[in-house]
Amino acid sequence: MLTNIVLERPNDYRVIDHDGLWKKIIQELFEEFILFFIPDLAEELDFSKRPEFLEQELFKEIIQEKKGKQIADQIVKVYSKTGEEKWLIIHIEIEGSPRENFSKRMFRYFYHIYDKFNVDVVAMAVLTNNSNVLTKGEYHYALHGTSLTYQYNLFKISDYSEDELLNSDNPFAMAILAAKYVHETKDDVEKRYQFKIKLMKILSQKRKYPHEYNRMYISVLIYFIDYLLQIPLELTKKLREQLIEIKEGKEMVYINRDSMPISWGEFERIVKAEGREEGKAEGKLEGKKEGKRIVAKKLLEDGMSFEFVAKYTEIPMEELKKLVNIPN
Structure with missing residues (x-):
C-alpha cells in the first residue's frame, strides 16, 4: 500500500x-x-x-x-x-x-x-x-x-507526564519532553538552562536505543533541543563548559559553535578523519595528535578557556598558546 x-x-x-x-x-x-x-x-x-x-x-x-x-x-x-x-x-x-x-x-x-x-x-x-x-x-x-x-x-x-517520557524507549519522547520544558520555563531562563543540561546529559547516557542508530538519534535530538530550548548567550557559554558527555567510556565534549552545534559524530570526524588526513605522512600517532590540535584550535577560537581545552585534549598549555599565537 x-x-x-x-x-x-x-x-x-x-x-x-x-x-x-x-x-x-x-x-x-x-x-x-x-x-x-x-x-x-x-x-x-x-x-x-x-x-x-x-x-x-x-x-x-x-x-x-x-x-x-x-x-x-x-x-x-x-x-x-x-x-x-x-x-x-x-x-x-x-x-x-x-x-x-x-x-x-x-x-x-x-x-x-x-x-x-x-x-x-x-x-x-x-x-x-x-x-x-x-x-x-x-x-x-x-x-x-x-x-x-x-x-x-x-x-x-x-x-504526557515527565516520568512517562523519561521511561520511554522511543527517542522521540525526548523531543516531546523538550517541548514540555519550553512551556514550563517560558519566563525562567535559569530553569530552562537546567532543563537543557538535564536533557543533554540524559541523551549522553542513553544505551537503550538500538546501537546502530544511537549516534544518529543523539545527534538529531541535540540539534532539536539546542534550538528549541534557547537560552541567553551568557548561559550558552556556561553550558559549553559544563557539558562533558560520556560515550562508550570516553569523555567527549559537546560544542556549540556559531549557533550550529557540533554533534558527537562531527566531533569524532574532526579528531579521526581530519587527523588522519593531516597525519598520513607522519603515521597514525602523529595524525591523532594533529587531529587533537585541530579540535583544540576550534575550541579556543570559540571562546573556550585554555584550562578547559587543555584538560580535555591533553595538550600542554604552552602548545595551546602557540596554536592561537599567544606568547608565553
Whole structure:
C-alpha cells in the first residue's frame, strides 16, 4: 500500500522557527514519530523503504488556500507491508496555540485532500502548548436536518507526564519532553538552562536505543533541543563548559559553535578523519595528535578557556598558546 504523508515544508535549523524545527525532526525521526503517536499505523508501514518527500507543487491547489502557515505543504510517500495499491494520506499539523476555527480547518484540509486524490485520509494534529482550547479532535456541522461530524487524531504534549517520557524507549519522547520544558520555563531562563543540561546529559547516557542508530538519534535530538530550548548567550557559554558527555567510556565534549552545534559524530570526524588526513605522512600517532590540535584550535577560537581545552585534549598549555599565537 502506497502511503502519502502530508507535512509542512521544514525550515533550516539556522532559522529560529519552532514550526520548522518540529517538521525537521519529524522528517529525521519519522518512524519514531509514527510509533510514538499512532503505533497501530506504524505496524502497517514498511519503514525499510525510505520515505520519499515529494515536491509541494503536487499539492498546489490546496496550498493556495492557506494563509500564513495554516496548512501542510509537503507530501511524503511510504509503503505498507502488504503491498496493496491503496493510498493513505496523513495530514500532520503542529500548532502552538490553536485558533478558534482549528477543527474546521482540519476538516477543510481533509475534504480537499479526499476530493482531489480520492484516497483514504488519516489526519492528526499535535499541539505543543498547554492550551485547553481544544479538548478533542472533532468538527461538527448541523443545519436544518443536514449534519456531519468529522473526527481526527488530536495529541497534546501537555497530556504526557515527565516520568512517562523519561521511561520511554522511543527517542522521540525526548523531543516531546523538550517541548514540555519550553512551556514550563517560558519566563525562567535559569530553569530552562537546567532543563537543557538535564536533557543533554540524559541523551549522553542513553544505551537503550538500538546501537546502530544511537549516534544518529543523539545527534538529531541535540540539534532539536539546542534550538528549541534557547537560552541567553551568557548561559550558552556556561553550558559549553559544563557539558562533558560520556560515550562508550570516553569523555567527549559537546560544542556549540556559531549557533550550529557540533554533534558527537562531527566531533569524532574532526579528531579521526581530519587527523588522519593531516597525519598520513607522519603515521597514525602523529595524525591523532594533529587531529587533537585541530579540535583544540576550534575550541579556543570559540571562546573556550585554555584550562578547559587543555584538560580535555591533553595538550600542554604552552602548545595551546602557540596554536592561537599567544606568547608565553
